[in-house]
Amino acid sequence: MLIASGEMTMQRKSFEGSKCPIARSLEHVGEWWSILILRDAFYGMTRFDEFQKSLDIAPNMLTRRLNGLVDSGLLERRQYSDRPPRFEYVLTETGRDFRPVLLAFLTWGNKHFAPEGLSVILSDVGTGKTVDPVLVDAANGKPINLVDHRIAAGPAASEGIRRRIAFAAEKRSVPDKKPDFPSETGNA
Numbered sequence: 001m002l003i004a005s006g007e008m009t010m011q012r013k014s015f016e017g018s019k020c021p022i023a024r025s026l027e028h029v030g031e032w033w034s035i036l037i038l039r040d041a042f043y044g045m046t047r048f049d050e051f052q053k054s055l056d057i058a059p060n061m062l063t064r065r066l067n068g069l070v071d072s073g074l075l076e077r078r079q080y081s082d083r084p085p086r087f088e089y090v091l092t093e094t095g096r097d098f099r100p101v102l103l104a105f106l107t108w109g110n111k112h113f114a115p116e117g118l119s120v121i122l123s124d125v126g127t128g129k130t131v132d133p134v135l136v137d138a139a140n141g142k143p144i145n146l147v148d149h150r151i152a153a154g155p156a157a158s159e160g161i162r163r164r165i166a167f168a169a170e171k172r173s174v175p176d177k178k179p180d181f182p183s184e185t186g187n188a
Helices: 021-029 032-042 048-053 059-071 099-112 159-173
Strands: 002-004 007-009 075-081 086-093
Touching: 021 032, 021 059, 032 059, 032 086, 032 099, 048 059, 048 086, 048 159, 059 075, 059 086
Parallel strands: none
Antiparallel strands: 002 007, 075 086
């Protein structure tokens, strides 16, 4: 915990050394401003003033978030004017690969947090019909679900990840049993 000007603030934990791909991903995009900047980049915004106007974000915060997304390889900073020097921020391949995550947020938010109705939808360009995105297995085209699919430890899984997955499997196999989650040390 840090104390700044008489107030207590929590220091953000870093997941950079984690073996968990979700934790590592959050290290790069877990802060909500970053996700909204990526959303706006998919809308076609590239310039600082466009992001600032859209998000109503303080310039210093926007600078930090844009620099973080550039450092993480999700955006590329390109100069578009010499006098005065001006830059734009464009999605990289890594940034473009974040689109399914944003679409999942869109679908989830529309389903659970839009009591007034849908304000943003995904639609088919040819027909104009609303599209309901689902996660599918690329090999067979079948939707991913909790009945037919399970998370499994990969070849590079840490001991902590293996324990977490084993814990989940044990809970599924005996629903009434409450296994003790093994304690972990470090970032697993």
